[in-house]
Amino acid sequence: MRKLWVGALVAAALGTAGMPALAGPWEDGMAAYNRGDYLPAVHVFRAMAKAGNAKAQGMLGAMYRRGQGVAKSSAHAFMWLSLAASRGDARAKADLQTVAATMTADDMSRARAMMQDCEASDYRNCEY
DSSP states (O other), rough: OOOHHHHHHHHHHHHHHHOOOOHHHHHHHHHHTHHHHHHHHHHHHHHHHTTOOHHHHHHHHHHHHSSSSOOOOOHHHHHHHHHHHTTTHHHHHHHHHHHTTOOOOHHHHHHHHHHHHHHTTSSSSSSO
16 A cells, blocks of 8 residues: 555656646746736736736836836836835835936826826726
8 A cells, every 4th residue: 555655656746847837927927028028028917916916016117117018108107116115015116216206297296196096996997
C-alpha cells in the first residue's frame, strides 16, 4: 500500500513539474505592459481598477501620464492616481505630485469632478 501511495505522489509531482505557474490578472497585465503591449495591459488594469484595486489604478494613472495605450491626459492621470493614492499606494502619491505640478486650475477641477463621478457610480461611469 505504501508503494502505491509513494508512486502516486511521484507521479503527481512529475506531472505538474513542467507546467507553468498560473498567473493572475495583475501578472498578466504587467507581462503585457513590460512587453510594451499597452492595449491589453490597459484592459486588464482598467477592469481591476474598476474593482477598486489601488495598484491597477496607479498603473492606469501612470499610463495616462505617459500616453501608453491611451491618449495622454493629465486629467485622467490625476483621477486614477488620486484614487490609488487615497487607497494608500505610495508610488501613486509621488506620481500624483508630479502630475499636479503640470496642471492648470481648470485641469484640476475637471479631474476632481471626473474622480467624484467615478467613485459615486461605483466605478461604472468613469470617464476614460
